[in-house]
Amino acid sequence: METAIVYVLFGSFLGLLLIGAPITVALGVASLITTFYLEENPVKFVQIAFTSVGSFPLMALPAFILAGALMEAAGLSRRLINVAESFAGPFTGGIAASTVVACLFFGAISGSGPATTAAVGMLMIPAMIKRNYSPGYASSLTAAAGGLGIVIPPSIPMVIFGISALGMIPPPAAVEKFGTFQSVSISKLFIAGFVPAFIMATCLLVMNYLLCRKHGYKGTSSAMDFGHIFQAIREGFWALMAPLVILGGIYSGFFTPTEAAIVAIFFTLFVGAFIYRELDWKAVSSSLETTTWLSGRVLLILFTATLFGRILVENQIPAIIADGMLSLTENVYFIWIMIIAFLLFVGMFMETLATILILVPVMLPVAYSVGIDPIHFGVVMICSLSIGFQTPPLGENLFIASGISNVSIEEISIKALPFAVVNIIAVLLIAFFPELSLWLPRLMGY
Amino acid sequence: KNFKIAVGDGAGGTQEALGKAFIEALEKNSNKKHTATLFLNGQLGSEQDTVNNAAMGALDFSILAINNITPFSPSVGTLTLPYVILSLEDAQKVTTGPIGQQLVKNTIRDANVRIIGWAYSGFRVLSNSKKPVKSVADLDGLVVRVPKNAIMIETYKSWGINPTPMAWSETFAGLQQKVVDGQDNPYITINAMKFYEVQKYVTNLRYIFSIEPLVVSESLFQDLSKEDQQAVLEAGKAATAFSASFLKETEDRIKKELSEKGMEISDPADGEKEFIDKATSTVWPKFYESIGGKDKLNEVLTALGRETVK
Amino acid sequence: MTHFLKFCDRLESYICRFLLVCFVSLLFTQVVSRQIFGTSITWIEELSVFMFVWFVYFGASYAARISAHNRVSFHFRWLPAKVGVWLEAFADLIWVSFNIYFVYLAYDFIFFRMNKFWKAQTLGVELKYIYLVLPIAFALMTIRILQVNYLKLVKGVDIKDPDKIDLPLEDELNDVDGTSATNNTNNGGKA
Ligand code: NA
Ligand code: NA
Numbered sequence: 001m002e003t004a005i006v007y008v009l010f011g012s013f014l015g016l017l018l019i020g021a022p023i024t025v026a027l028g029v030a031s032l033i034t035t036f037y038l039e040e041n042p043v044k045f046v047q048i049a050f051t052s053v054g055s056f057p058l059m060a061l062p063a064f065i066l067a068g069a070l071m072e073a074a075g076l077s078r079r080l081i082n083v084a085e086s087f088a089g090p091f092t093g094g095i096a097a098s099t100v101v102a103c104l105f106f107g108a109i110s111g112s113g114p115a116t117t118a119a120v121g122m123l124m125i126p127a128m129i130k131r132n133y134s135p136g137y138a139s140s141l142t143a144a145a146g147g148l149g150i151v152i153p154p155s156i157p158m159v160i161f162g163i164s165a166l167g168m169i170p171p172p173a174a175v176e177k178f179g180t181f182q183s184v185s186i187s188k189l190f191i192a193g194f195v196p197a198f199i200m201a202t203c204l205l206v207m208n209y210l211l212c213r214k215h216g217y218k219g220t221s222s223a224m225d226f227g228h229i230f231q232a233i234r235e236g237f238w239a240l241m242a243p244l245v246i247l248g249g250i251y252s253g254f255f256t257p258t259e260a261a262i263v264a265i266f267f268t269l270f271v272g273a274f275i276y277r278e279l280d281w282k283a284v285s286s287s288l289e290t291t292t293w294l295s296g297r298v299l300l301i302l303f304t305a306t307l308f309g310r311i312l313v314e315n316q317i318p319a320i321i322a323d324g325m326l327s328l329t330e331n332v333y334f335i336w337i338m339i340i341a342f343l344l345f346v347g348m349f350m351e352t353l354a355t356i357l358i359l360v361p362v363m364l365p366v367a368y369s370v371g372i373d374p375i376h377f378g379v380v381m382i383c384s385l386s387i388g389f390q391t392p393p394l395g396e397n398l399f400i401a402s403g404i405s406n407v408s409i410e411e412i413s414i415k416a417l418p419f420a421v422v423n424i425i426a427v428l429l430i431a432f433f434p435e436l437s438l439w440l441p442r443l444m445g446y
Numbered sequence: 447k448n449f450k451i452a453v454g455d456g457a458g459g460t461q462e463a464l465g466k467a468f469i470e471a472l473e474k475n476s477n478k479k480h481t482a483t484l485f486l487n488g489q490l491g492s493e494q495d496t497v498n499n500a501a502m503g504a505l506d507f508s509i510l511a512i513n514n515i516t517p518f519s520p521s522v523g524t525l526t527l528p529y530v531i532l533s534l535e536d537a538q539k540v541t542t543g544p545i546g547q548q549l550v551k552n553t554i555r556d557a558n559v560r561i562i563g564w565a566y567s568g569f570r571v572l573s574n575s576k577k578p579v580k581s582v583a584d585l586d587g588l589v590v591r592v593p594k595n596a597i598m599i600e601t602y603k604s605w606g607i608n609p610t611p612m613a614w615s616e617t618f619a620g621l622q623q624k625v626v627d628g629q630d631n632p633y634i635t636i637n638a639m640k641f642y643e644v645q646k647y648v649t650n651l652r653y654i655f656s657i658e659p660l661v662v663s664e665s666l667f668q669d670l671s672k673e674d675q676q677a678v679l680e681a682g683k684a685a686t687a688f689s690a691s692f693l694k695e696t697e698d699r700i701k702k703e704l705s706e707k708g709m710e711i712s713d714p715a716d717g718e719k720e721f722i723d724k725a726t727s728t729v730w731p732k733f734y735e736s737i738g739g740k741d742k743l744n745e746v747l748t749a750l751g752r753e754t755v756k
Numbered sequence: 757m758t759h760f761l762k763f764c765d766r767l768e769s770y771i772c773r774f775l776l777v778c779f780v781s782l783l784f785t786q787v788v789s790r791q792i793f794g795t796s797i798t799w800i801e802e803l804s805v806f807m808f809v810w811f812v813y814f815g816a817s818y819a820a821r822i823s824a825h826n827r828v829s830f831h832f833r834w835l836p837a838k839v840g841v842w843l844e845a846f847a848d849l850i851w852v853s854f855n856i857y858f859v860y861l862a863y864d865f866i867f868f869r870m871n872k873f874w875k876a877q878t879l880g881v882e883l884k885y886i887y888l889v890l891p892i893a894f895a896l897m898t899i900r901i902l903q904v905n906y907l908k909l910v911k912g913v914d915i916k917d918p919d920k921i922d923l924p925l926e927d928e929l930n931d932v933d934g935t936s937a938t939n940n941t942n943n944g945g946k947a
Contacts, residue, residue: 020832020840021847022825029854044504045858046865047495049890054809056613056801059783062776062811169487172457185619253623255787262783285773292772293824293918296815300825313489314450351826393830445623502869518871557871594798594877611798 005315009034023354027304034311052306053299060159062295063261064111069290071109073283074272077119079236080105086232093212095131096141099124100204103145108243110149111156113389114396117146121404133217139401139412144419145204146397147386152197153190154246160353161378162186164360170368178371186257187250191441192379196430203422238271251444298353305357318365325366332370336431340384347388355385379437383427390416449482449506452490458638461509461658464565467688471681500663501558512657513595518557522549523737524746528601528725531655536750537566538690545749559661562682565689567632567656568697573645574628580715591617591629601653604728632656637700648711653725768818775811779804799878806886813893820900823915848901855898862890
């Protein structure tokens with residue numbers, strides 16, 4: 001019986017994806033077909049439509065999208081990136097290294113990978129090309145580093161992971177074997193992503209140094225320009241305050257993530273309107289519009305993914321998958337390698353948020369049953385999917401970098417391969433050493 | 447048939463204990479013809495959603511806190527007023543006696559679900575990290591977390607403090623970081639949530655006795671044969687009886703464990719008189735309308751042999 | 757197009773922007789009131805969540821209007837262009853059927869099955885009225901899917917991918933619905 005449900009559910013889902021149905025439709029229609037197959041009443045879909053979306057923590061999603069869009073429009077993003085750029089000195093690959101740092105800076109106010117690539121790429125790709133970097137190299141590095149935007153908090157994928165994982169409990173057998181698991185919260189995930197983001201950035205910086213030495217990309221001949229750095233920091237003071245407001249507020253327990261995003265919105269409106277004076281009605285209105293359709297699109301998937309997940313849970317399918325995986329191996333390192341490889345594969349084709357919504361109900365029970373901490377699992381999942389932004393055929397960062405530099409997607413994705421390799425090494429490190437993710441949240445008393 | 451039972455709480459609580467006892471009795475009563483699976487932690491939707499789903503026949507059974515049935519069947523709200531139930535015996539008398547029968551009937555009529563069993567979770571005792579609380583005056587200066595529940599909020603207000611409504615998922619962190627000083631919950635919950643790590647003083651308040659009904663979809667129930675209906679009802683009764691003994695045993699054991707872990711447990715002064723007077727005189731009148739009139743409350747009070755209100 | 761038709765074409769966008777401004781402001785009021793005045797306003801959370809749900813489903817309908825719902829389509833490049841177009845149109849037909857059925861389910865649930873006592877806890881409104889967004893928004897979404905397919909298949913309009921980043925060069929390619937001034941990164945023309 002159960003295996004037949006799996007075939008009906010996943011079969012109709014994949015079939016619909018193949019004929020080009022939107023992901024949300026594939027999920028919804030597959031759930032409906034399975035409900036008919038089980039001879040159950042689909043009227044409960046209506047209530048799920050309302051309650052899956054009507055949750056307070058979920059409001060962090062539009063709030064962070066809006067905050068990011070407004071910061072762009074208000075000139076905060078540009079000043080933040082200028083600060084990172086000013087650090088480019090007489091080092092080999094200096095300006096490229098600044099690009100990675102800029103992605104970290106920008107990532108600390110934005111929760112999206114493509115938005116990070118776009119904002120940083122707009123300024124840094126031309127700057128790199130001006131200093132004789134090949135356009136292909138400049139684009140591939142930016143596409144790779146843009147993924148940091150979702151690892152360093154705030155992060156929209158982490159919000160989505162938190163929401164999906166909140167309602168999922170460790171199976172009793174796992175609790176018996178490994179003791180109680182910590183509860184999932186978005187704040188905790190945000191803090192846990194901090195150290196892994198720096199590890200991934202470090203790996204990118206090392207690879208960048210090696211490649212720049214090979215290609216002979218030297219720094220400027222003059223020494224570090226401290227005057228320039230000072231000026232950039234002074235001009236970017238209010239922009240630099242933004243991550244402090246967001247992260248400081250969350251880490252101190254002063255705000256919930258949703259409230260932090262709300263405060264960031266009003267902070268940006270204030271700075272943009274009265275200090276930088278770059279914000280006008282048109283820009284605000286278009287930020288609101290972008291937030292509208294981006295939220296509508298993702299959260300419609302949330303509804304249908306909840307239907308899909310509910311059918312999985314009611315028929316206890318995750319347990320079957322977990323048993324299947326455990327019958328192959330009980331070694332947690334092998335399980336990690338299988339999980340990461342699968343996420344990298346899915347990340348090639350699927351949009352990130354949809355991937356999280358679909359896979360958390362399937363994979364988190366597996367993680368629990370081998371004793372993996374849910375926060376740690378979330379961080380590794382986000383890190384793995386951040387690599388998907390730079391891998392074809394669906395690599396959002398590739399498209400954006402290619403749009404900026406006019407280099408072909410094929411060339412960028414091949415040149416980005418070394419970065420993908422170091423990023424995968426970083427993800428394996430983060431997976432194998434849970435303390436890298438769990439130490440900071442514990443230190444902060446979560 | 448393998449029925450689905452939605453359970454709001456996680457493993458280790460009274461809801462799960464009731465569910466397990468029900469399944470065992472159901473299997474026995476139906477000669478293994480029927481069984482059921484528990485879906486813990488709201489996996490089948492929030493507690494309120496499960497009422498709707500059961501009403502529509504899209505879910506078989508659900509075990510949930512009583513205050514999540516009240517929105518669908520207002521007269522049940524009588525049992526959620528402060529200091530209506532003053533002991534486990536009171537709770538048993540009300541739920542399994544004629545009053546209980548009346549509530550079951552009303553709930554079938556109003557919400558299309560049938561209450562067939564009751565889990566008893568015990569009184570919500572007050573814990574805090576700051577000081578021992580024995581009188582209403584001791585509450586002064588304490589920030590207490592409550593769920594978003596009008597009756598509980600009003601009760602604390604009647605004692606002179608403004609409680610802080612906070613989501614359950616944020617409560618442990620809130621206590622740990624001293625955003626709030628205290629909270630109230632049954633002993634079983636305090637133990638399961640490890641609140642003893644962040645709380646020191648416990649006061650044995652009795653203002654709310656947590657009751658968690660087991661409901662079955664009325665349309666499903668009507669579709670069952672007479673024998674099956676009987677099997678389900680009997681299993682519900684057996685599970686209810688089990689729940690009462692489960693509560694007595696676990697609560698005593700947990701109290702002892704919590705003392706050993708360093709918690710200081712105390713009783714309110716003067717048999718809780720001051721707390722009771724303040725809460726009943728100001729909170730009760732505010733909710734007469736929502737429970738369907740003062741008479742509903744008086745019926746319960748009479749059944750418990752207590753003085754009625756005028 | 758007359759002004760009225762233009763307005764209708766972006767109806768959901770106007771509704772959503774209004775709702776978004778409202779609930780963001782409500783939440784900000786709550787933060788200020790709690791952090792500065794030490795009290796919280798009880799009905800804000802519930803009202804803002806309801807507005808958020810309305811925002812989401814009208815936003816989903818608007819996303820359908822600008823053809824923003826993600827599909828997996830990389831494999832179409834190995835097929836003749838026509839095949840991909842018609843397969844997607846067929847998939848949209850399934851989508852339309854799903855939506856129509858869901859509108860029926862929602863109508864049935866709201867008017868015939870919902871518990872009559874069920875009210876919002878702090879606002880006191882019957883939840884029935886709040887749930888009305890579901891049949892309305894899904895019906896609207898259905899119209900949008902048909903509209904987009906009409907524009908695409910009959911009128912031959914090239915509906916732009918809203919995810920695609922706008923570079924200054926592309927500004928002249930703005931399509932009829934005028935949405936291309938924005939994109940997910942919102943940096944059009946700022947380079
Ligand atoms: Na970020
Ligand atoms: Na990809």
